[in-house]
Amino acid sequence: MIEIRNITKLFNEGTVNEKIAIDNLSLTINDGDFICMIGANGSGKSTLLNCLSGSLIPESGNIIMDGKDITLLSQHDRAHEIGHLFQDPLAGTAPHMTMEENLALAAKTGGWLARINDKDRAYFKEKLKKLDMDLESKLKMEVGVLSGGMRQALTLIMATINTPKILLLDEHTAALDPQTAEKVLEITAETIEEKNLTCVMITHNMQTAIDMGNRLIMMNNGKIILDLNKEEKEKMSVDDLRDLFRKNAEMELDNDRMLLL
Template sequence: MLKLKNAKKVFNPDTINEKVALKEIDLKMELGEFITVIGSNGAGKSTLLNAIAGNHQLTTGEIIIDGQNLTGVPDYDRAHLVSRVFQDPLQGTAASMTIAENLVLALRRSGKLNLSTGVTDKRREIFKDELSILNLGLEDRLDDKVGLLSGGQRQALTLVMATIQEPSILLLDEHTAALDPKTAEKIVNITKEIVSHHNLTTVMVTHDLDHALELGTRTIMMDNGRIVLDVEDEERRDMTIDDLLEKFAKVSGHELTNDRILLAQ
């Protein structure tokens, strides 16, 4: 479903400010696989997501999604294949529009309908079914403005908007980081439910080591633009946070240095 081959990203090449953000990354994901990504400050986690989404074009290497070579293809031409949820709950929704209108925009982004078709009765029923998974009562508030929702409710809606089109790849960019702990845990549970419901191939960057080991099927750790650790199956199931930190220190040569991670423990 996703393959990065010798992927390298260099910012400001051949200048004093040159920064190699990704260094010969090779990564392969199968359909329905759920990878959590953690790493030190500046390890390349966000650059990895931006490369998959098409916000940053690779300097060298290839990216293949659902059998299509998308190397050099801009984000707007791969939006029907890749959906993303950001840290900020306000970033993925239009506050002045209703919940139903926001969901229509999400379908429009997928290329599955013409915007002029609007909010039909049939789509209202589809929206209600999708929102009922959240257990937040939003299925009964389709005509409410999104600006009236709490941060957690907006992030939950953003998750539905990102997945209603059933993308090939779902990217979660520390999507609970801006929420209080109770709300963050609610969004984590909703994430598990939605990803499982749609069998989505998912890449989630997180600063929470508990979530890194609890969610998904596989965990990768990045450092200095490289994937330095990739654990799954029995090795991951039996792993503790201390085990993870010890392995990271062993393969990278230094301890994990991420302020958000350290504060979350």
């Protein structure tokens, strides 16, 4: 279980450009939760995931993972617990290394790169075969020559090869063509189910957020303004979600006004 307790993340603190990207936000992520996160540009979605991965440290509040306070733990020290995928297929892999070397690094056999053995290769091939992209025949190929979709699928395998405590997906299909995006989403759902992973996935596709996962969270101005469970979200249409967004974002505005009065 991951508990995010009252975290606030500011950018450009103390300057005229000060921005509250995350505003006293609390969230409990249960083991096995697959949360789809939506919200307008700049609402703080990526910042929240970056606080979870440790690439950003919040100014206040705490992040507790399985009872341990990891708020100030460096990104490096929590990397083995957390898988993080981004929109850019170039992020997360070493382009001039081969697929098998990338996989070996992800599997933490890094010191043994020169000694990747047939057993390792068989294991990597078995994982890649499931993607149904013929990647298993390309183990010796440099990752840089793969297509964006192939790379995102590979990155997903790399990020989950050691079963992280949480998988963070930041619009990881947004840069792909619609058909490839659908394929990578399918692989995502299969991987999460097979490994029973806990996952937060940011998407701008409201229908995807309704269809996938067991929870839907909507962010606005650094706050969570909607948190629906599976039954609640499955009853929703995209139009319902848009209406709820308008209503809840306005309510939040009203609350802020009330606080100011």
